[in-house]
Amino acid sequence: MGKVLGTSIKRREDPALITGRGKYTDDLKLPNMAQAAIVRSPYAHAKIRSIDTAAAAAAPGVVAVYTAEDVQKSGIPGMVPVGWLLPDLKVTNHPILASDTVRYVGDAVAVVVAEDRYSARDAIDLVAVDYEPLDAVCDPKAAHGHAAVVHAEAPDNVAFDWEIGDRAKTDAAFEAAAHLVRLDLRNNRLIPHAIEPRAALADYDPANGELTLYLTTQNPHVHRLLMTLASIGMPEHKVRVIAPEVGGGFGSKIMHYPDEAIVSFCSMQVGRPVKWAATRTESNATDAHGRDHVTHAELALDGDGRITGLRVDTYANLGAYLSTFGPAVPTYMYATLLSGQYAIPAIHAHVRGMYSHTTPVDAYRGAGRPEATFVVERLVHLAGDQLGLDPAEIRRRNFVPPDAFPFETQVALTYDSGNYAPALERALELVGYDDLRAEQTKRREAGGKQLGIGFSCFIEACGLAPSKIVGQLGAQAGQWESADVRVQPTGSVTVYTGSSPHGQGHETTFAQIVADMLDLPVEQVDVVHGDTEKVQFGMGSYGSRSAAVGGSAIVKSVEKVIEKGKRIAAHLLEASAEDVELAGGRFSVKGTDRGVGWGDVAIQAYLAHNYPDDLEPGLQAVSFYDPANFTYPFGAHVCVVEVDPDTGAVELRDYVAVDDVGNVINPMIVEGQVHGGLAQGIGQALWEQAVYDESGQLLSGSLMDYALPKIHRMTQFHTDRTTTPCPHNPLGVKGVGEAGAIASPPAVVNAVMDALSPWGIQHLDMPLTSEKVWSAIQSPRRASA
């Protein structure tokens, strides 16, 4: 049998999804099910004077209406917890229904339970909330010491004030620098926009006190734990969380939101299944947003263009409440990545996490790493410009050399492996760099549409680990993954994984891992996920961790199964287990033709008729794999744009992505992950932006006002790979889910800035809309006229 690992087999997930048989949360219908709709604050900041629910309660089809008072009376804790703590973090209460103050547009105030979707939606307009509107602040820097205070516990709106690196050493590097590059930037706030809006269906059974929650989640076990600890307060063993098909997440379905606790509360109260499904507008207002940094950054270089120091000062918007991993994203997921692919001898970063009257901010595809990559790659681009060095050359001069690994950065990480230059050289070759530069020169002379070429040489840290270290950094969770590999008596295999996919194809790739190790047809392996009652335990899918951590847990379990299988086979073959090997679907005595089939061993494990005396029956193994380190995927991306100076329109002409994600389980799926990440990063660079007005209204609350990447504005991508296997996990895999979204924003912006360099434009903040680009071109023209 040919090896299945590393091949592009088709996804087994797809037949259901292409025929409309996949069941997402809102597709589920339980007997006697009621429907909930949530009353949300239209104000960014207001006191709640009173809530009158009488008219809503009397409306046709309405079963019940609840407010914070009902939650308090019920005795459940009713709070949304934060899952990551930092020193001196100002933790505040986050009630599932606001009791006296609302702090962002979308804050939940009351809930209506009705017989059907339409009645519930009608009745929420009848809930009369008397608000006293208050001043709001939305910008993270403006929030610092602003009169509009989000939480009394943080009177200056600072949730945390955190730094990393050596300040004195960095200051000294700047004093000695030959060149200095400065950059002020805003990393635009994004709304994740999984096409499936969040939804929850809670089914509480008063007879046995058990709650089953169907939820749009990337990590059902984590949701169950957080609900047990803080919001619902039911014993963990009485709560079952199920992730049905999940229609995309990109981070936004990691967090514990008030909504799933609210519907669970409703189901407990009315004793019926209760479903809630967000509208798009509701999703935009309440799904955790991403990014939103205001940053000042400086790079010091010597006379040869070698970087000698980096200092960064960032205001990170956390929104109105601390979201599940909100404090981790702009600290340990951000500032620790500021060394990029470069050997930078001195780095210091200062980050203030700011409360504001906006939707909570948390992990969105890349989560901190895109923000870090943007800072580093924009600075390096500017440094190349300033020193007259080609952008490829200045990067080559500063790469961590291949013989320097493991490489300890100045910001706490140790890069386990890497070889950066070959990816860049391959990208230059694929994009046809020399020809492009020649074309660019010609176009500059001719006028008209200008060509821009932008680079991004990025690093990411995936598979947050190990647990002991992340615990010291503030995580309130372990960062291992678990796998249970069960061999059936007839030899087929079921894998129970704690990784919980939402489009990544785990059922296919995890089966490939097991089939490869056991030399079984891949059809003989099934993968089960996304159900706390079926799966022993799990941490879920985020941070590009599933292959590296979840996959490794599976390998560990399969190894245990093989070891036990060898002992059973050795007994049957009257040989020593050390002499038995598994190959070609058979256990054989090395160097002989004596062997027994996989199936013979599997059945004997359960018959236990002809069996070693000192061995338990059964062929199954559970593993909890805790990685030794992060993994460090990297790559070199080159973006080519054409900019029309008359309109400011930016057109993507080419995008080359050379990624190194280590070994690859399924190349087709890996490429698909890269494509999707690229589109999201390109979206951030060119179109996407969540906008609040001064009063805290979300102006980009629907798809009318928030520009997602559309098919007619995209281009086909050119992808390739180099392979530097991860040295510390058994598969040598590193993770790929976020790479494209991390790498592409600076590649696109650098390309546009390259095109705009004849106008002396050095930096524009994302998104680079036509209007922004056109205006920038016009201002020097006007000035010189």
Add this chain to the structure above:
Amino acid sequence: MGITIKVSVNGKSHEREVEPRRLLVHFLREDLGLTGTNVGCETSLCGACTVLVDGEAVKSCTQLAVQADGAEITTIEGLANGSQLHPLQQAFWEKHGLQCGYCTPGMILAANYLLSHTPDPTEGQIREGLKGNLCRCTGYHNIIEAVRYAAEQMKSG
């Protein structure tokens, strides 16, 4: 209150009483149980709810069920011929044109409509034809590949 409508969905006739304000997508999903048609935005912008109404791609989240009275509707559940996948379904599978699958039914039906009037589309025509459908997972790269591949298969088949 209710208005009686008669529609044919995936070749099967239905006569139902519906509220005048009931959206076609809720009629399909909740009244007929055809949950393959998804709702992504309720504002005609994402295209997840695209179905064919009398052969034309329609966003069923912004059409009322009563407007479909007398129409022939095809949803994703009705596209395959028994166990024989439609070439577009096969192509999305072969070319990895989907990840989470949520936009996929709408995307396939929009592509079906495109191929019905432009059987051999250029890349530009595919992009133009599908610009009313959003996908957040694939970056559209493999959707382009899938539609091209399906067009070739349908031409040769």
